[in-house]
Amino acid sequence: MSSAERYNALKGVQDIYPREVFIWQKIENTAKDVFSAYGFQELRAPIIETTDIFVRSIGETTDIVEKEMYTFPDKAGRSITLRPEGTAPLVRCYVQNHLYNLPSPQKFFYSGPMFRYERPQKGRFRQFYQIGVEALGSSDPKLDAEIISMLRLFFERLGLEGLHFEVNSIGCEKCRPDYKNALLNFFSDKINRLCPDCKRRFEYNPLRILDCKVDECITLRTGAPKVIEFLCNECRDHFNALLYLLSLLNISYDINPDMVRGLDYYTRTTFEVTTKQLGAQNAVAAGGRYDKLVEEFGGPPTPAIGFAIGMERVVELLQLSNKEEIPHPKVFIAAIGASAEKEALIIATRFREDGIWVEIGYAGNSLKSQMRRADRLSADYVLIIGDDEISSGKLKWKHLSDRTQGEILFSEVHDFFK
Ligand code: ATP
Ligand code: MG
DSSP states (O other): OOOHHHTTTTTTTTOOOHHHHHHHHHHHHHHHHHHHTTTTTTTTOSSEEEEEHHHHOOOOTHHHHHHHOOOOOTTTSEEEEOOOSHHHHHHHHHTTHHHGGGGSSSEEEEEEEEEEEOBBBBOOEEEEEEEEEEEEOOOOHHHHHHHHHHHHHHHHHTTOOSEEEEEOOOTTTTTTHHHHHHHHHHHHHTTSSHHHHHHHHHOGGGGGGGGGOOOOHHHTTTOOOGGGEEEEEHHHHHHHHHHHHHTTTOOOOEOOOOOSSTTTTTTTEEEEEEESSTOOOOEEEEHHHHHHHHHTTOOOOOOOEEEEEEEHHHHHHHHTTTTTOOOOOOOEEEEHHHHHHHHEEEEHHHHHHHTEEEEOOOTTTHHHHHHHHHHHTTTTTEEEOHHHHHTTOOOOOOOOTTTEEEEEEEEGGGGGTO
8 A cells, every 4th residue: 555545535425515515504504494494403313323213113134224324333342333314313312311301393404414324326435424404203294205205395495407206005914015015026937037135135034126227127027916906994094195186285296106215114104306417326316204113112002104315416406507706805814014904904804803704815916926815716806905005095895796896985985895
């Protein structure tokens, strides 16, 4: 290993530069504003949990638990996992702290890094970020509709277009066994041609076969029975009520009967937001109901629903949409000579107290090099101060993009940008 290689970042993680962080913050702020209007409040759960919390909730035969978890023993030999998703930790917190005693539904959002040991590629990382929401304590389909309309508003506020909403219902513990049997029947004469993973899924969790990304399995599952056809009356009514409410709110959607989602805890409503702009990694947000999860964690019966947005994919969509704004200083103060530099420092300090982004020149840079720096920073205005300006009591201003310029009294400069 050469010394230059020694300090590389791990595979599948990213350094995010300030210019990109600017976009991240815009997304985070938009999420916070939109979610707040729906009464969702931020909850910050830890990034590490005991491994069981994920294995039991996400399911032992899911991709995440089988292959993708960052699991390691801590110094006391406990098995620790870096969270691969945000729902299980939040439900753990909800149950542990008896949050179900508060008025229902309780509505939370979170944002932060998730960790999955995946093959890194475009739009797929080992440390990636999600913003997610969870609403616990109601099975009313109105809550499902609100959550989906909140997600639509979030994307609208970001100015993102061309997103597709797909919904499905995967039933409950009453109707799912019939569907599982129908799937087992369907695949029973195809087992040998399924991929090794799906052979195992056939044994333990045949629904997972519908989520497989292997071409052969995709072909083999054409004509497989659809979960919607197996819904019990309650689940069917719930789904129909949701579809009605989505239409009421003018949300266009497609029913995707194959969408089963990659985690075991889902029941009834599942949904995804997809785009055609990102190639293979086409899901930008996904979620669903998990009406049994709180009970599995030892809490009282508490139907719940949530979703998670893939940050990197939304960042990429914003970059592609050219709606990206580049942060730049409002003012650059170019000063020539010792007294001008002092004056510039005083003016800059006052502007900054008003929250205006100001840059100044350093260590006797020539006017030319200061102007060049102002240009590279894309400052809106340059103020120029030299000996002449100091003696006349006026300084020069220039607007860099429209090339207008003028003079202004030192005493009035503070109000110039108001
Ligand atoms: P996929 O089918 O793309 O693997 P998933 O079903 O594993 O997605 P979820 O667990 O539902 O994904 O996570 C919600 C969202 O988080 C996804 O829609 C996606 O935008 C994003 N996401 C998931 N895994 C990654 C990853 N490894 N890197 C970047 N974003 C991811
Ligand atoms: Mg995945």
